Amino acid sequence: MKLLPGRLYDSPGMGKTSMFREIKTVCQDYYESKLEQYGDSPHGVDWADTDSQRLRFQILCGVGSLEGKKIHDVGCGLGHLVDFLADNGVDCEYVGSDISSKMINKAKRRLPEAQFHVADILDNTAPDWMKVDYVITSGLFNVKADNDRQAWQQFVEAMVRGESPLI
């Protein structure tokens, strides 16, 4: 099958909605198993170590001057970007969101002063708290697992476009 840009295709025998739901479930289960195994640490969000996690933050935060700006950290996990920003003296308004309520509950307990929401970036909703200056995401597309390659590619493309699988 030839893939046309901007189109979503169904896997044989499976609609795109259920296909995407299955990918998201696999992804969420994967990260929650890491959290259960390693707790609040870079390993708990599947990074090899603090240095590699922070190197990614450093590069991503180079998107612009974040000082005084509002940023949305999509797939924030345990909110470790909040610590990175504080350690580097960046004074900005932070809001983090993650599909996993287990991640968000832990992040909220650890950082009660920061704003966190349970949200799926593919839900196609735009609440007020999503109106920000910068959107940052680190590691959102890391877990393909055993998912079909083409289905995974469509999923990632929909994420990048901020597109709901329901449309």
Ligand SMILES: C[S@@+](CC[C@H](N)C(=O)[O-])C[C@H]1O[C@@H](n2cnc3c(N)ncnc32)[C@H](O)[C@@H]1O
């Ligand atoms: C590799 S972890 C990175 C966590 C954090 N960004 C960090 O670097 O410490 C990826 C996170 O993306 C979240 N995630 C995966 N799919 C998502 C979706 N559709 N919407 C929101 N978050 C999602 C996972 O639950 C997980 O916490």
